[in-house]
Each structure stands twice: as structure tokens, then as C-alpha cells.
Amino acid sequence: MTSVEEPAQTNGRLRDAARTRAEILDVATQEFARAGYDGARVDEIAARTRTTKRMIYYYFGGKEQLFTAVLERAYGVIREAEQQLDVEHLDPVAAIRRLAELTFDHHEQHPDFIRLVSIENIHGAEHIAASAKLGRMGSPALEVIRRILAAGQESGLFTADVDAVDLHAMISSFCFFRVANRHTFGVLFGRDLVDPAQRGHYRAMLGDMVIAYLTAERAAD
Amino acid sequence: MTSVEEPAQTNGRLRDAARTRAEILDVATQEFARAGYDGARVDEIAARTRTTKRMIYYYFGGKEQLFTAVLERAYGVIREAEQQLDVEHLDPVAAIRRLAELTFDHHEQHPDFIRLVSIENIHGAEHIAASAKLGRMGSPALEVIRRILAAGQESGLFTADVDAVDLHAMISSFCFFRVANRHTFGVLFGRDLVDPAQRGHYRAMLGDMVIAYLTAERAAD
């Protein structure tokens, strides 16, 4: 999240639409992630900005649209990260493990994003459904998974007949739950799923799980 | 959720503390699950009850305590369900699959519970942490998993050296994500994870995944 923390005016200008807009988005992201859609306070966002509430309405129109803009940018970030993904040179098993690990890392590094997605689901995904930018956006990772799966299935290495979307769901489940539910899980079971000391443990567990699933010997269907 | 929908007075009484309390809890569960903690309206809960807002404060003290009571009851329900669990007579593989399927079914049948847990995580699990009833409650399923795992590992059937809490997290991840994130996932990938026609598919996928993970041939650690 391109945080803007400079003294007062960036690039010598007092008035900078792009900077003001970006700063509002930064703070709004934190605030929505902190308190949920209804818990977030427009006044609080404004207060933590170098500008005023007036500007939020000037640039975004309202709280609802601001939240949508926050989601659009957050999804854009993960989209970009996935586009960096380069696993073409790896064998299917290594490639899938790599992909799983990248998903794992991204989720861990963007807890705010996870919270925003949770919040959006509480609200039935109405904002992303209404967003032209986000509707059916899919994910660059999906195409990659598709190719790896095809290669693995062709070579007989992968026995599971699973499609890319379902495999993506499986990988995301684990990564998402670990971050999203860490608080209740921690209280109820006395175990912090995001404990840095256990990071490697869970990362390996995810990879093992996915590979085991894909390569398991199946009874005839 | 013991829904109370009778005409006016149950068991012949106009004033029935237990009934009023239960009815408030029922409606509050729906309202909190619908809109989140801050989105939920105390007035709305009262309106959909046969009693008044005054009673919410009389019985629970406030919105915060009401939400905690809602969580306590919701966790109580899953706790009870898990206590029914009887898999002692099954071999480890069948037992684990059974357990996974029960978790799967429970999550599917209680979307409100899933939403409440999501909401509670947005708020850092502060309510269940403060609740005497819920702190470190654990889960009856955990003991069952522990026993099955021990048996499976002893017999050499299970190769993964995973503990009960982590396995529980793995199973829950899949079940939770499927229900909790169905909305955003549906919009972004055009696939409804809770489509009844696909229920069997995902249920089998979960079992296959867990069993594959537990029984996979491992390279020496």
C-alpha cells in the first residue's frame, strides 16, 4: 500500500489531487479493515488524513463508493503480485508448491486485504458485484494453475481430476483461514496460527497437503 | 437455533423470562449475522421480537453483552453437535473422513454461525476472549481427532506427523472458506461453492484431501 507520510506537500505542490486521493485510500483501507464497513467512521478517516472530510466526498462521492474504491485497489495489488508469478520452468509438483507458497506469503503479508474480503462477504459481496473493475475479474493465478494442472495430469503425475478453480479454492482456504480466523482460533485453541516461529511449519503443511491430494493413488472412481 | 414462533404466550404465560430471553437471542443472532456487529440495530432486533428494546437491556445489559451471549450460544450448538460424534468403531481412515464430513455438514447448515465467527474475528475476538464460558473452550472434536490420529500413526497408516489442533485447522479451513467467502468467490470466479448440486463434490474433495495428506508417502524429514 503506497503509504504517503511526507511532511506536507509532495513534489512541491500544496494541492495534488493524486496524492490526496491516494492518501484517503490508504487511511480508508486501514480504517475499514480495522472496524468493518459500518464500524468505520468517515470522520476518523478524514482526521487521519492531511485533508478534510469534504475531500472524501469530493473524490469518492460517499462512504459506500469509498469502500468500493478501497476494495478495487486491494484486489489490484494481489492481481499484480500474481502476475509476477513465474513457474513455467518448474516441474508440475514444484510449480504447484511454489504457487501455494506465494499465495501463503501474500495472505500473510496483507492481513488488511483478508479483513476487507471478510467484511465484503458479510455484506454479500455487493460492492464488488457492482464494481465494473471487479466483476468476474478472476485471477491471473488461475491461468497458471490451469497450465500446471494440465501438464501434471497429462504426465500422469497428478491423479486427482480437479479443475483450476477448485484447486485455487483449496489453497486459498488454508491461507485465508489462517489469517482471518487467527483471533478466535487463538482464543479457543490456544494456538496462534500466525506465530512467526510456526510460519515454516504451516507453509510446508499447505504444500504437502496440496501435493498429497494431487498425487494420491485413487481407487477407481 | 430453538426458534420460538408461537402466537403469543407459550405454556399459558404472558410473562416468561426464559421465552423472552430466548426469542431475543434468536432474533439477535439473525440480525448480527446479517449486518455485522456495528451494522446490527438494537431497535431492529427489538422490533422483530414480541417484546421491546427495554427487555434487551433488562436481560443482557447492552448491545455488546448481547452479542457475546449470541456467540456463546452459537458455539454451544456446535459443541453439542460435536459431542454426538461417534467414530470409535471405524478404522482411522474412515473415522477421519467421517469427522471431516460432519464438520463440512455443520458449517453448511449453520451459515449464521460462520458469519458470526467472521464478525468476531474482525473485532479481534474480544468478546469470546472476555467470555468466561468461551475462553479456551476448545472443541470436543479435538479429543476425537487426537485419538484417531494416535491410532492411525501407531498402525503406520498415517505418515504425516501432524497434531490434532493443526488437523482441525486444516479441515475447518476448507469448510469455513467455502461458506464464508462464497459471495466474493462467486462474483470473482463465477462459481458458487455452496451450489447444492456440487455439495457431494466438495464433500468428497475435502475427505480426499485430508486422507491424502495423512497417508502420503513422505520423503525422509
Next chain:
DNA sequence: TCACTAATGTACGAACTAGTACGTTAGCTA
């Protein structure tokens, strides 16, 4: 049956909160 209290209802207030009307100025361009 009488009195006492748990249970309930009504009406209201104080604080908050999204959103806006109105006024001002920086910075670009002709």
C-alpha cells in the same frame, strides 16, 4: 387475597455520524 417483585411497556434524550451549503485559494493558461 394482598402485597411484593420480576417482568414489561412508553416515551424520551444525548451523542454521534453521514452528508452538504457555502466560501476560499492555488496554480495553470491565455
Next chain:
DNA sequence: TAGCTAACGTACTAGTTCGTACATTAGTGA
């Protein structure tokens, strides 16, 4: 450099929302 407009600030309002003061009654036990 004059003027025009995008960018910005202040002060306010209308409506909402949690919570409560006060009044009332059902049911129970003596």
C-alpha cells in the same frame, strides 16, 4: 498578469441510534 477552475476548508444539519427514566402489571408466596 488576469482570470478561471480544480482543489480545498469550515461550519452546519438532519437523521439515526444506543441507552434510560419512569410508569405499569402479571404472577407468586405468605
